[in-house]
Amino acid sequence: MTRKTIVTNMAVIGCDICGRTLLRGENADVFLHGGSRRTVCELCTTRAMHEGWIREGVDDTMGGRRGSERGSARSLLGRLRSRRSERGYDEDPVEAAPVYDPASYDPDHYAPDQGFVDEVYVEPAPAVHHEPAPPAPEPAPVAGAVGPVAPAPAGQGRPGDDAPRDRGISAVPSNAERKVVRALEVFNLGVHTRTVAGVARSLGAPVVAARPSATEGSVVTIVVAWELSWYRYEVDLGDEASGVRVADQGTELSELADADRVATARADEGGFLHPLGELA
Known part of the structure; x- marks a missing residue:
């Protein structure tokens, strides 16, 4: 008896539009964009076409149609030329352009249709050289006048001139519930809402567990889980500019802890997350 090896692991394919991993049984379409092949899931094909991406295979078909149209046009032009030669028609004669002879030009009998233009020599104007003006004399010192003020050394100017300016750093709420609410607001401003909405259309509403991190005071963990897929996001409230x-x-x-499977928030049809109430 010959033994057979059954391989259950499938290749991990990700969508280049929403960024999610395709589930078992999902089919992916291949689009062309920027000279490279892009993998797009069934939920994002409409958006890919709106972005100007070309489905693989369509560009070759359009190119073949354009080539056949050019061939038809050339064959039609060839048939017309053969018919003209059979009937004895010659090509339309082309009149030679008049040749301009400077010796035959007469200003008194100039005709506009001849197109002759008399060349006129204009003597260039002589170059004028301007001498630089002498520098202005320095004013005499006045008794009691204050001299030039030297620049103040660093750190001694106006208050706030040399103070560091922190950008993207915000105050972190001290209350756990406020941390979760603020983290959900930051999540709703990002692009991951499209991933949640896309998977929810196939697998239904997810379980959303949002709670502050036990090790980092400014980090909030958000787990969005379905029966066949789950995502863990982190939001740093101390650096909201870095995003989710x-x-x-x-x-x-089964890969998640029990606390990550207890819903503390919910997701709407657009993929936006909303708190359920106070944390347990």
């Missing part, structure tokens, strides 16, 4: 980061993802709910 995908910390981990998987395909089985």
Whole structure:
């Protein structure tokens, strides 16, 4: 008896539009954009076409049609030329352009249709050289006048001139519930809402567990989970400008801790997250 090896692991394919990993049984379309091949899931094909991406295979078909149209035009032009030669028609004669002879030019009998233009020599104007003006004399010192003020050294100017300006750093709420509410607001401003909405159309409403990190005071962890897929996001409230980061993802709910499977928020049809109430 010959032994057979059954391989259950499938290749991980990600959508280049929404960034999510395709589920088992999902088909991906290949688009061309920027000279490279892009993988697009079934939920994002309409958006890819709106962005100007070309589905693979369509460009070759259009090119073949254009080539056949050019061939038809050339064959039609060839047939017309052959018919003219059979009937004895010659090509239309082309009149030679008149040749301008300077010796035959007469200003008194100039005709506009001849197109002759008399060349007129204009003597260039002589170059004028301007001598630089002498520098103005320095004013005599006045008794009691104050001399030039030297620039103040660094750190001694106006208050706030040399103070560091922190950009993207915001105050972190001290209350756990306010941290979660602010983290959900930051999440709704990012692009990951499209991923949540796209997967929810196939697998239904997810379980959303949002809670502050036990090790980092400014970080809030958001877990969005379905039966066949889950994502773990992290939001740093101390650096909101960095956005939302995908910390981990998987395909089985058993991979999550019990606390990550208790819903503390909900997702609407657009993929936006909203708190359920106070954390337990």
